[in-house]
Amino acid sequence: MHEKILETNPTPYNRLEVDPITLDIIENALRNTREQMDATLFRTAMSPGIREQGDAFPMIANVDGKMVVGQFGSFIHGFMEAFEGTIEEGDMIFTNDPYSCGGAVSHLNDYLVIKPVYKDGRHLCWAAHFGHMTDIGGRAPGSLPNEAREIFEEGVAVPPVKVFRKGELQDDIIKIVLRNSRMPHWNEGDFKGVIAACNIAERRCIEMAERFGDDVFYSALDELLERNCRAMQKLILETVPEEVQTFEDYICDDALGSGPYKIKCSMWREGEKVIFDFDGTDPQSPGSINFLLNEEMFKMFCGTFMISAFDPQILFNDGFYDYMDVRIPEGSLLKPRRPAALSCRTHALGRIFDVLSGLLGQGNPDFLCGAGFSDSPHFMYSGYDKNGEWYQLYQIGFGGIPARPIGDGPDGHSLWPGFKNVPNEFLEAYFPLRIETYESITDSGGAGYHRGGNGIRMGYRFLEDGEISIHDDRWLTYPWGVNGANPGLRSTKELVRATGETEMLPSKCDRFEVKSGDILYFNTWGGGGVGDPLTREAERVLQDVHSGLVSPEAAHDIYGVVIADGAVDEAATEALRAEKAADKSEAKLFNFGDELEELRANCLAETGLEPPAAPDFSKSRLAAE
Template sequence: MSEAVRFQVRYYGPGGPGEAEGLSPGDVLLSNHPQLAGGSHLPDITVITPVFEGGRIVFFVASRGHHADIGGISPGSMPPASHCLAEEGAAVVSFKIVRDGAFQEAGITELLTAPAALAATIPGCSGTRNLGDNLSDLKAQVAANTRGIALVHELIREHGLRTVGAYMGHIQANAEGAVREMLREFSRRQGLPEVGTVTAEDQMDDGSPIRLAVTIDRADGSAVFDFEGTGPEVYGNTNAPPAVAYSAIIYALRCMVKRDVPLNQGCLAPITVRIPPHCLLNPGAEAAVVGGNVLTSQRVTDVVLRAFGAAAASQGCMNNFTFGDEGMGYYETIAGGAGAGPGWHGRSGVHTHMTNTRITDPEILERRYPVVLRAFRLRPGSGGEGRWRGGDGVEREIEFLRPLTAGILSERRSTAPFGLFGGRDAAKGLNLLLRADGRAVSLGGKATVRVGAGDVLRILTPGGGGFGAPEDCAGGGGGGGGGSGGGGSGGGGGSGGGEGSDPHPPQAEAAAVVARGSVHAWRTLQESA
């Protein structure tokens, strides 16, 4: 989100397109363009409010919300087969959603419904299908920012602007120091030269490679993350704007440091990121990107963690499932298995990395939408075997009660989540459409399909990779138990690219972590050792 705020600062700053108009107290900005304005994908709308003190802007407060529909060629605005940004919904570079304290409902309504005008050239293209929900959610985001500004002003009144600014700087400096310390320690443990490099690679289901070389300078604890060799922009929607790669990197770094630090830009201060132009992670302005934020981001995270030998691959996907018609849209993400790491089994049936959403309660789902939830259970054996076993994915079956358009946007259907240091790969995912007449049709990883009454969609999500050879098992059962909630990966150490011998000897204390599969608990053990 920091990239989105920076863009608006430049946009309304000296020499920017909005310089003449400027920003005044009572103004609130809205943006969602992925490539031009630091966004992730179009459903993620960022609302940014300047904080004025003494007649000048001293801070910005921002909130980002995923909107269930923002137009485009399919309900839910997550089209599996989009090939350009215009097919994915309304795109906004910069708009004052609040001007002088007045909410601009007419203006934002026009922007959100604008994609309908493209229907003549883009068949099926629509404006938002849930305008009322959009407006309510945007007002909630504005209100959240207003509350944040009130808290900032309260801090300023109590401690003074200079002190507040200083402590914000201290928080960033603390995060920077933690990352530099982690990089130095990793370099020493690996026996790297003073300036040494580790590498990792993985690929998307379409074969597009994501290559990473991390060059660490132990003297100052800095690193260069170079994605040279990553595949080119694709004619599909798994392109990811640079902001997504930055987010994956900062997330992985925060997971690997040995102490809890607030997520902030200081984590990236020691890092230089190099992304070649016109590649999968730096596409053109009109490229389709809706899958990049929810799929490619997961692969970038897996590659970063692989380079550091920190954890096996998690399910690598959000399993984006949508259905609806012209007047209704529904969107959910489905859990899978988490990758194992040095001292913990991967959790089963959880969201990991770039996703943290809960799923709709069955009773609410069936009451509000024309579907029946036929099954929702763990998928035993889908996690990769290992000294520490990967978590299991899930199986979810939904029956449709009337004709609808359904879509699935997923990954890890062709390439399995990898294990590390002798750990086995996890099972791949599978999407099956069970027609009412008895036919079973494999949909692949990405598909939009017309369904009828009695049709059932069965989604089998991937597991997580194993860590360490199974024959070296330190004891304990399989993957962690089911349940919802975010999973993560952390713990540092290991050799680049997941090759070589296991650098993590068995530890008796690890048994205390197995039941929880908790990265935080494992970190605590590391710190107390």
């Protein structure tokens, strides 16, 4: 990578010992810089997806491209392998093509900008940011077509190019991408906000180097990576067994009538290194649910999960990557061959977290979480209003976070912790719709000693004729519970016409026509529970009932709690729980609800939708190569 970085000052940095106080100051200054990057973008962006929800991710990396602060892990190594040419001071690189950067971004809507930070002619570090653009062309408004079969249908793909060259803006590039967007003014504001965020990071990193010295700043970045490495080394040895553990989960369908699609991963430890092998994962789909999983990104997912579960005080960064080996078969759902479609990759991306939870928790049941709201469901609504003006909404739905060993799962939250909900007042002010209901779905969280978070019911009443598109999952399979708990409730999409007619919509559909007065009930799924629901303190169940999170019927039938006159009947509850415990079968480590064949057999009756057919991978030309 270094041979592509041109410097006018060839003097190497000196690695120094950095005292703990200085290291702590630099660490927190870097964290603060990351927050400033987000604040700059959110105050500049035009689209609600970024401005209101925060669908953007910053990063600062050392000269070797290893992330020191950020969220998704470093993508610079894979990016630089694909980049042709050299990089100089004042350059800024832009791409949105997953196949040109090894999955550093995972679909075309994510605009990635990378800036090498220079000081006194030497490469000091990297700053990067990417954000989801509301529309970049393609066959459907929002550029996320469920039914795409090739990436060419999803919008304009830009290979790594210099959007700034030696400090000069290459305006023609911006003009090209904006010309291919249905919402060019939003994209321009968002794109320039991403660029501004990288400039802020550059300024702050140079200020730190000026304050403490270039060598100290350089050494501090390496020390923060090494400190993380030492902590993760210990964590891996303590928590990952040498014997092979295997777990699998599913994407319900591909929007083309086939499914479920299996994601399978095996994990074991060889000495100090943990191996993750996705052999057994289904071949790539002919549809758009494929996910080009960047190995470095997966390592960050693993590290984030392990740190959150076992030692939340560790600053997660890329320092531990040498102690993980990730193996993903070519031509699989998680490493599709170009030009496989990727626009619905969010389902597989989210399901990776459930697979990780199942894998890492098997050997440590006390740390096991249920399956959660492992997705970022997308809702799109577009058309021309009464004044002939084009409107286009892109919104991310929230659902139930899984129960954890330490407590209940939060209700109605995003898969990504930093995402925020778009205020209903904003939606009603800027789009021709009214929010009829926004509420927690009672009983949707899996019952357990710790209850899974509830999903959300959001009722959109459309005030103009238009088209909607929906990206969601977990309508067929269940978000499983663990250690004797129940799974969460599945998702549904129900359209009530202004005429009174009702129909169930699939979880994945494109350009579905709606009329003024129609209401869409967008119901997301709940998180799986943890532990036997009969052991949950009766007063906690009573509080859930009073809060509308659990129904009185579920309190009685599932939790074994008898409520009379607004209070717990202690004697009756004790008797009922003893009776239910005597009839209860042995607790399952994982409760998946039903087997796949049962889910298929009961699909129409339970969901109002026909079951998907088993995928026929012999028809996939690319997967068969």
